[in-house]
Amino acid sequence: MLIAVDHVQLAAPPGSEERLRAYYRDVLGMTEVSKPPVLAARGGCWFAAGDVRLHLGVEEDFRPARKAHPGLRVVDIEGIARRLREAGVEVLWDDNLPGERRFHTEDPVGNRLEFLEAVAI
Template identity: 45%
Template sequence: MSVSFKGIDHIQLAAPENCETQARTFYGEIIGLMEIPKPENLRGRGGCWFQYGTQEIHVGVQKDFIPATKAHPGLLVEGLDDFRNTLLEKGIEIKEDTPINGRSRFFVSDPFGNRIEFLEYH
């Protein structure tokens, strides 16, 4: 088999039905990601998509939704301390965790209880 892995295209996060307004507020307005249109054939499923660098975050509706409190995306950023302060100013609770050598990091929960990690290499 000849295969070459190139990277991650997208991360799928689950959310409850009728999540779109809260997802747009959190991921678009608070976090600052750009919303991108879902393909026409998937729009009836609900949810919304956001661009993160060259990757995407897909917030999808799950009927029996349970938040991911352990599994999570780790989003690499520049200016982590400034970003932390911005989130605090917007009322987002920051959760610190055990440091990883060479990386600063913290966690937040999205409006649905999903864990999101932000990291910066130093």
């Protein structure tokens, strides 16, 4: 019955939209997607890249997701890590998942993100 994940929603504090755009659009290269007007009035922003859809919604009592996180499958994980480091973002490599090259990082409001790329065998 389930066929796909439509999007992942992450929370963000009020007024953080420009920092989110600088990270998701400018550093990660995602495209900002226009929100329907009734939802745009709530703040936040939506991004897409290929089949990946991330929605950042404003939460008044915001607390970043430190454990829960989206796992984002990528191509050229080294290039993405380099772009993040050049933007001043910390990249924490983790080699505990066999068959995968991966790292964790945080978006500009503290939400945890995981980036993965399969290792060629």
